[in-house]
Amino acid sequence: xxxxxxxxxxxxxxxxxxxxxxxxxxxxxxxxTLGLTGSKEGCNDGNCGACSVLIDNRLVNACxxxxxxxxxxxxxxxxxxxxxxxxxxxxxAFVLEDGLQCGYCTPGFIVATKALLDKNANPTExxxxxxxxxxxxxxxxYDKIVRSxxxxxxxxxxxxxxxx
Amino acid sequence: MKTFDYEAPAxxxxxxxxxxxTSGHTFLLAGGTDLLVQLRxxxxxxxxxxxxxxxxxxxQVNYDEFSGLVIGAAxxxxxxxxxEPILENFPAIIDAAxxxxxxxxxxxxxFGGNLCxxxxxxxxxxxxxxxxxxxxxxxxxxxxxxxxxxxCIAPGKNVLAKGEMLISIQIPSPRPNSGSNYLRFTPRAEMxxxxxxxxASIELDSDLNRIxxxxxxxxxxxxxxxxxxxxxxxxxxxxxxxxxxxxxASVAKETISPITDVRGSAAQRKxxxxxxxxxxxxxxxxxxxxxx
Numbered sequence: 001x002x003x004x005x006x007x008x009x010x011x012x013x014x015x016x017x018x019x020x021x022x023x024x025x026x027x028x029x030x031x032x033t034l035g036l037t038g039s040k041e042g043c044n045d046g047n048c049g050a051c052s053v054l055i056d057n058r059l060v061n062a063c064x065x066x067x068x069x070x071x072x073x074x075x076x077x078x079x080x081x082x083x084x085x086x087x088x089x090x091x092x093a094f095v096l097e098d099g100l101q102c103g104y105c106t107p108g109f110i111v112a113t114k115a116l117l118d119k120n121a122n123p124t125e126x127x128x129x130x131x132x133x134x135x136x137x138x139x140x141x142y143d144k145i146v147r148s149x150x151x152x153x154x155x156x157x158x159x160x161x162x163x164x
Numbered sequence: 165m166k167t168f169d170y171e172a173p174a175x176x177x178x179x180x181x182x183x184x185x186t187s188g189h190t191f192l193l194a195g196g197t198d199l200l201v202q203l204r205x206x207x208x209x210x211x212x213x214x215x216x217x218x219x220x221x222x223x224q225v226n227y228d229e230f231s232g233l234v235i236g237a238a239x240x241x242x243x244x245x246x247x248e249p250i251l252e253n254f255p256a257i258i259d260a261a262x263x264x265x266x267x268x269x270x271x272x273x274x275f276g277g278n279l280c281x282x283x284x285x286x287x288x289x290x291x292x293x294x295x296x297x298x299x300x301x302x303x304x305x306x307x308x309x310x311x312x313x314x315x316c317i318a319p320g321k322n323v324l325a326k327g328e329m330l331i332s333i334q335i336p337s338p339r340p341n342s343g344s345n346y347l348r349f350t351p352r353a354e355m356x357x358x359x360x361x362x363x364a365s366i367e368l369d370s371d372l373n374r375i376x377x378x379x380x381x382x383x384x385x386x387x388x389x390x391x392x393x394x395x396x397x398x399x400x401x402x403x404x405x406x407x408x409x410x411x412x413a414s415v416a417k418e419t420i421s422p423i424t425d426v427r428g429s430a431a432q433r434k435x436x437x438x439x440x441x442x443x444x445x446x447x448x449x450x451x452x453x454x455x456x
Binding site: 003005021022023025044045046047049052058059060061063064065066068069112115116130131132133134135 | 165166167168169170193195196197200201203204205213215217242265266267268269271272353354355
């Protein structure tokens with residue numbers, strides 16, 4: 001067994017220190033060490049996107065990173081989107097448009113959608129489908145997911161208007 | 165994954181020292197989108213993984229007219245396609261950077277990693293080869309510059325000696341009146357691996373009427389991405405037209421002996437090289453300013 005190393009990073013807004021062996025993936029660290037089981041293990045080789053998280057606001061697959069690589073970085077997982085009282089607009093939109101069936105891929109889709117809408121507040125259907133190409137869903141056939149993303153875009157734009 | 169040690173040096177010298185003094189199996193880690201999958205699935209022997217993302221030279225994307233474009237070996241696809249000078253001057257690079265994996269992969273996967281991984285189907289390799297890229301390599305014995313067409317030597321194998329590392333890839337500034345393109349065929353529109361791919365760059369004379377130079381690179385139809393030298397030379401001095409592009413495409417098709425594998429048959433690959441070469445040249449020459 002190789003020696004454990006200390007990793008210090010910000011996860012969902014909180015300063016976190018944890019121990020990892022170098023060969024442990026970020027996904028293993030999140031789920032098994034830190035108890036953040038929202039990110040899912042699907043393919044474990046970068047094809048399915050069920051483990052999508054944000055590192056320094058960039059969308060990545062947690063299975064294709066080592067946990068040790070997030071030292072000093074800012075990480076957002078699906079658990080970091082809602083506050084204690086209400087869902088994030090992206091989550092609300094997936095509920096309202098039935099953008100899920102079994103739910104296994106959903107955390108990945110929701111994190112990927114947040115990354116998309118942070119970059120592009122009004123994506124077209126093509127842009128949505130292109131952006132989500134790295135997330136696989138075996139249940140919905142994607143149409144409901146695309147509708148959820150469009151609704152999420154409206155909800156987030158409305159929330160911005162309300163603030164103004 | 166087997167257990168291993170991990171180092172994240174801040175300089176090239178430290179990295180070379182680490183690689184040289186370690187007796188076991190050492191791998192350099194950039195985006196990890198190939199390496200971690202390989203370490204996990206093949207149960208490869210591994211003693212040390214050296215993360216090179218903290219080395220400034222490996223993360224640069226710099227362009228100036230005189231020295232051309234320098235892409236740091238660890239710079240991810242997204243950094244590449246968000247670069248204004250690349251968007252303006254190197255369209256084939258943008259074509260490749262935007263079709264490798266999905267968004268999450270593009271935020272990690274590097275052109276340097278794609279090159280060092282030396283897959284026959286490396287899209288970035290084909291695009292860079294069509295633009296005459298040079299690989300900047302450093303090792304214990306000093307630095308050397310390797311033309312990209314000599315960098316990959318077999319599937320998964322490159323020319324780097326033990327203790328050597330790729331620092332960056334250098335691409336000359338585009339000549340006036342030139343254009344480039346990279347195209348591939350995949351069964352899925354996104355998140356797939358090329359059955360065949362073609363990169364091309366074309367330079368026209370000042371009247372935009374004759375081809376001064378051309379470079380065509382073929383992907384996934386040989387043990388490594390390859391230059392289609394004869395096909396490229398067949399274009400020199402010619403006026404761009406469908407018929408000369410078709411001729412170059414058939415020359416390219418005849419010079420390759422692809423294999424049949426899970427992604428496609430040899431016959432399909434030959435056919436695809438014919439179609440893709442013609443289309444790729446067509447787009448490259450339009451980008452060079454040619455109006456038919």
